[in-house]
Structures are given as C-alpha cells and as structure tokens.
Amino acid sequence: MNQNIPSSFLQNINEAEEKTLIQKAISQTFQSTAHLANLLPTGTVLAFQLLSPIFTNEGICDPVSRFMTAALVTLCGMLCFLLSFTDSFRDTKGNVCYGFATMRGLRVIDGSATLSP
Secondary structure (H helix, E strand, O other), rough: OOOHOOOHHHHHHHHHHHHHHHHHHHHHHHHHHHHHHHHOHHHHHHHHHHHHHHHHHHHHHHOOHHHHHHHHHHHHHHHHHHHHOEEEEEEEOOEEEEEEEEEEEEEHHHOOOOOOO
C-alpha cells in the first residue's frame, strides 16, 4: 500500500506530525509555567527572576540600576508576604473563588461571603 504513495508525501506527513508534537510540548511548557505562577508566592519569585537581570543592568551598578533593584526587591518582598495569606477554593457551583486569610476567617475577595476558620 505504501508503494503507491510517494516518499516525499510520507515525509511531509511525518514532519507535520513532528511539528504538532513540538507545538504540543511548547504549549505544555507554557501551561506549566502559568500553573507555576498560580502557586503563590512562587509567581512573585518567578517574576523577580525574570525581571532582575533587566533591573540590575546585568550586574553593572550605577545609581539608577541600584534604585530600580532596591525597588524591585522591596516590591517582590512585600508581595511575597501579602500573597502568603491568599488562598483559593471551589464553591458549590464549581467556580474558583479567591480569598485573603484574616483572624476571623477567609475573606472572599469578591465580597460575597466570609468563611469561618
């Protein structure tokens, strides 16, 4: 059966399947990175790792890069602290809701309800 099909056609099909697999792998990589960013405060650390070479001018210190680096470290540090108190859950309808932990329980960010501890 393959004798009647030109080899260039089969090669094109194999290349298309390979590209599709590569595209799937790239898509899976980006999806995994997006899920990693959802794990708070890991997303803040990931953002710091991506932005620090830009803000530090790749290690060349001048007053502007020092100020920008200090601002980045301060901002990311505060975000890590605050985001440590956030959580998410699924409501009875299956929707994902986000909340902020307080001494009185989880304060849902959309303000619809407060859950007891």
